[in-house]
Structures are given as C-alpha cells and as structure tokens.
Amino acid sequence: MSLCEDSGPLALNRQLCFALYAASRAVTRAYQPMLQDLGxxxxxxxxxxxxxxxxxxxxxxxxxxxxxxxxxxxxxxxxxxxxxxxxxxxxxxxxxxxxxxxxxxxxxxxxxxxxxxxxxxxxxxxxxxxxxxxxxxxxxxxxxxxxxxxxxxxxx
Amino acid sequence: MSLCEDSGPLALNRQLCFALYAASRAVTRAYQPMLQDLGxxxxxxxxxxxxxxxxxxxxxxxxxxxxxxxxxxxxxxxxxxxxxxxxxxxxxxxxxxxxxxxxxxxxxxxxxxxxxxxxxxxxxxxxxxxxxxxxxxxxxxxxxxxxxxxxxxxxx
DNA sequence: GGAAATTATATTGTGCACAACTCAAATTAC
DNA sequence: GTAATTTGAGTTGTGCACAATATAATTTCC
CATH class of the missing domain: 1.10.10.10 (Winged helix-like DNA-binding domain superfamily/Winged helix DNA-binding domain)
Structure with missing residues (x-):
C-alpha cells in the first residue's frame, strides 16, 4: 500500500495516527454484519x-x-x-x-x-x-x- | 488498566477492537492543541x-x-x-x-x-x-x- | 448514433464524538 | 445550618462516518 511506503517530513507520525484511524474504522466495518444482525x-x-x-x-x-x-x-x-x-x-x-x-x-x-x-x-x-x-x-x-x-x- | 487484564468469553477480541477504537480517539485528542491552533x-x-x-x-x-x-x-x-x-x-x-x-x-x-x-x-x-x-x-x-x-x- | 450501463460526485438521514454549557443534587467550608 | 463549591447527567451545536439514494456525465453496446 503506497500510504505505508512513501516518506517525507510528516510521514512517520502521520502514518501512525492515520494507521490507527484507518484500522479503527476498518474493524468497525468488519463488525457490521454482526451488528446489523443484532440491530x-x-x-x-x-x-x-x-x-x-x-x-x-x-x-x-x-x-x-x-x-x-x-x-x-x-x-x-x-x-x-x-x-x-x-x-x-x-x-x-x-x-x-x-x-x-x-x-x-x-x-x-x-x-x-x-x-x-x-x-x-x-x-x-x-x-x-x-x-x-x-x-x-x-x-x-x-x-x-x-x-x-x-x-x-x-x-x- | 483493568480493561486490559480481565478475561471472559468476549474479552480477547473486544480488547483489540476496543483498544483500536480508544487509541484512535486518544491520538485525535492528542492532536487537538495543534489542530485548534491551525483552526x-x-x-x-x-x-x-x-x-x-x-x-x-x-x-x-x-x-x-x-x-x-x-x-x-x-x-x-x-x-x-x-x-x-x-x-x-x-x-x-x-x-x-x-x-x-x-x-x-x-x-x-x-x-x-x-x-x-x-x-x-x-x-x-x-x-x-x-x-x-x-x-x-x-x-x-x-x-x-x-x-x-x-x-x-x-x-x- | 442513441439506449443502457457505468462512473464520479453530491445529497439525505442516522448515529456517534466532543466541546461548551446548564442544572440539580450532594458536599464542603464556615 | 446555609452559602459556595463540586459532581453527575443532560443539552446544544458542530463535524465527521457511512448507508442509501440521486443525478449527471461518460462509456459501452448494439
């Protein structure tokens, strides 16, 4: 994934903060089928x-x-x-x-x-x-x- | 932190999904002073x-x-x-x-x-x-x- | 070349997050 | 014992997220 590879002055920290943000939303999405089933x-x-x-x-x-x-x-x-x-x-x-x-x-x-x-x-x-x-x-x-x-x- | 220690049927996975969710929000909070400064x-x-x-x-x-x-x-x-x-x-x-x-x-x-x-x-x-x-x-x-x-x- | 399908963005509606504030109940200080 | 403070929920307003839908421009297929 390109987000994970490029570099630059703000890259290191951005990647951690963004990785957390993206991972959190991805997990929520992964739970959706179960959550929808439970309403x-x-x-x-x-x-x-x-x-x-x-x-x-x-x-x-x-x-x-x-x-x-x-x-x-x-x-x-x-x-x-x-x-x-x-x-x-x-x-x-x-x-x-x-x-x-x-x-x-x-x-x-x-x-x-x-x-x-x-x-x-x-x-x-x-x-x-x-x-x-x-x-x-x-x-x-x-x-x-x-x-x-x-x-x-x-x-x- | 007690959230990190207790156990139970849903504990392992909850902790990862919740840890991601909590960490993501904590990072956003940590950025607030800078973000507020930039508007x-x-x-x-x-x-x-x-x-x-x-x-x-x-x-x-x-x-x-x-x-x-x-x-x-x-x-x-x-x-x-x-x-x-x-x-x-x-x-x-x-x-x-x-x-x-x-x-x-x-x-x-x-x-x-x-x-x-x-x-x-x-x-x-x-x-x-x-x-x-x-x-x-x-x-x-x-x-x-x-x-x-x-x-x-x-x-x- | 024109109808049908696809694509890119925008809109609508629901439900968080969170800051700032209100309000009432409880605590404390005196 | 009562005024001042603190505490615990609730309210209001802004800004995401995201599902579902709408709309208009483009592409595809005869």
Whole structure:
C-alpha cells in the first residue's frame, strides 16, 4: 500500500495516527454484519460488552452508572446519554436514578439485552477462527496498543 | 488498566477492537492543541497531508480528485464532500470540475493551505521528541497496524 | 448514433464524538 | 445550618462516518 511506503517530513507520525484511524474504522466495518444482525451500532456493542460483564459478576444487578460506563469506554455523558436512550427505547437496557444519589443514573441490562450476548460471542469466536490474523498477532497488537495508550495518557 | 487484564468469553477480541477504537480517539485528542491552533479538524488535517504531499511532487498542481482523496484516506464522497466544502470556505483549498471529465471534482491547495504545513511539521517533530513513546515503538506499532489492515482487507 | 450501463460526485438521514454549557443534587467550608 | 463549591447527567451545536439514494456525465453496446 503506497500510504505505508512513501516518506517525507510528516510521514512517520502521520502514518501512525492515520494507521490507527484507518484500522479503527476498518474493524468497525468488519463488525457490521454482526451488528446489523443484532440491530445495534458499534458503540452500543461496546456498552453491551460492559453490561454483559457486570451482569455475570456477583451482586451485578445494582446497575452501572453513566459515569462508570464513561470511564470504562472513555466516553463522556454527551456521547453516552443519547446513545443509552436509544438503547433503552429498543428495550436493551433500563435507566433509573440511584436512590442513594439522585444525580446518578444507573443503567442495567434487560433480558432482551442479555439475549444478544451468545449471538455476539459465537460470531466473534467464528471470526477469530476464520481470520487471516492469528490469535498471537491479535494479542501482540493489543498489548502494544495498550502500552501506547498508557504512554499517551501519561505524557499528554 | 483493568480493561486490559480481565478475561471472559468476549474479552480477547473486544480488547483489540476496543483498544483500536480508544487509541484512535486518544491520538485525535492528542492532536487537538495543534489542530485548534491551525483552526482545522483531524480529518481535515489528513486531507491536508495528502494535498501537501501532492503539492511537492512535480506537475502537482493539476489537483487531486475527490475519488483519489477518498481512496487514499479510505473515505467516501458522503464524508469528503461536506468536509471539502468547509475547507474551501476557510480558503484552505479550491474545488473545480475537471475539464476532461465533468463528473470529476478536482481539489487543489491554496497558499493559505500551504502556509499551515510548516507549523504542523514543527509541532509533530516536537511531539515526537518530547514523547514518552520512542520512534522505534512508533514504527513497530505502525508496521503491525498495516499488516493487520492488509489482512482485514484480504479476508473480510 | 442513441439506449443502457457505468462512473464520479453530491445529497439525505442516522448515529456517534466532543466541546461548551446548564442544572440539580450532594458536599464542603464556615 | 446555609452559602459556595463540586459532581453527575443532560443539552446544544458542530463535524465527521457511512448507508442509501440521486443525478449527471461518460462509456459501452448494439
């Protein structure tokens, strides 16, 4: 790919920032068949991943606050609030105010939301098996990305 | 980071897809001070990178078609057309129809657009020098991302 | 050479991201 | 105990992404 080969004063860094940007969108595109089948979007899927996870923990059904979701997904309320409302309208989750602190909105998964988990899991497993990318490559890339993310966060 | 450590049925793949998504947004955030200084957005910066590059080639000023830009940035006309119109309004580039083929819109950089290049380059160089991430790490991550992108494209 | 198919861009509509702001509830300081 | 501050969601406005569609110019095929 020519983007990967040429050089120039801005080339090195552009390529990392652009490679990240392009790879992120490519992965979202790769998820589209599954997401369309489930009737959700990619960020909605990420929200479900967090809720599914909390759901299987003990004492899980207290709900997850919008703030906790945002910290986990690195998204703010301006993104999450309308997204969660759409998911609530589709019956995938419920939102209610916390009685202990009325400022907090607690989100909890519904049965309809739970029902999507095995379908998503099956698809992901199948993709990993069928993929040209080995699990080892996936793990290595993942590790490097988190190292990079931590250094970005630490240095500004 | 707990996102990087826990496990579960959907964990491995989620972490790569989410790591890419989070890293891409983190990089965009890291560019914000420079972008705000130049008065542009991140995708607009990517467009300028392509135009700056073509500008320094010989016979560069024939302009770049919307299609060529889209292929390079992996974006379609639905994204590019309004973005390019905003950049045109800010005087960073010009759009005109190709005389050889009236379907084609040619984009060419203006002096105002050219003037941003040294400022962007200086900032990027400075960031690379000041960063906690070594150039070697940047290069390795970049290489792996392109390998991954090529495999994604090849296998679906 | 004219109808049909193709191509390049533009338009429309939905859903993120995110900055900036509002507002109410809770905390703190005094 | 109440005024000032902080905190957690929500709102508003701008700008991507991208699917689906539209439109007009070009090419292809008889």
């Amino acid at each position: 959700i979007t990619y960020p909605q899927y990420l929200v479900l991943l967090v809720l599914w996870e909390r759901d299987t923990e003990e004492g899980g059904d207290a709900g997850t606050s919008v703030g906790a979701l945002g910290e986990r997904l690195m998204l703010d309320s301006g993104t999450l609030t309308p997204l969660l409302k759409r998911m609530e309208q589709r019956g995938l989750l419920e939102r209610r105010r916390a009685s202990r602190d009325e400022r907090v909105t607690l989100v909890s998964i519904t049965d309809a939301g739970r029902a999507l988990e095995p379908r998503a899991r099956a698809w992901v497993e199948q993709q990993l098996d069928a993929s040209a990318v080995s699990r080892q490559e996936v793990e290595q890339l993942h590790r490097q990305l988190w190292q990079f993310l931590e250094k970005l966060g630490g240095s500004g | 542009i957005t991140y995708p607009q910066y990517l467009v300028l990178l392509v135009l700056w590059e073509r500008d320094t080639e010989e016979g560069g000023d024939a302009g770049t078609s919307v299609g060529a830009l889209g292929e390079r940035l992996m974006l379609d006309s639905g994204t590019l057309t309004p973005l390019l119109k905003r950049m045109e309004q800010r005087g960073l580039l010009e759009r005109r129809r190709a005389s050889r083929d009236e379907r084609v819109t040619l984009v060419s950089i203006t002096d105002a657009g050219r003037a941003l290049e040294p400022r962007a380059r200086a900032w990027v160089e400075q960031q690379l020098d000041a960063s906690a991430v070594s150039r070697q790490e940047v290069e390795q991550l970049h290489r792996q991302l392109w390998q991954f992108l090529e495999k994604l494209g090849g296998s679906g």
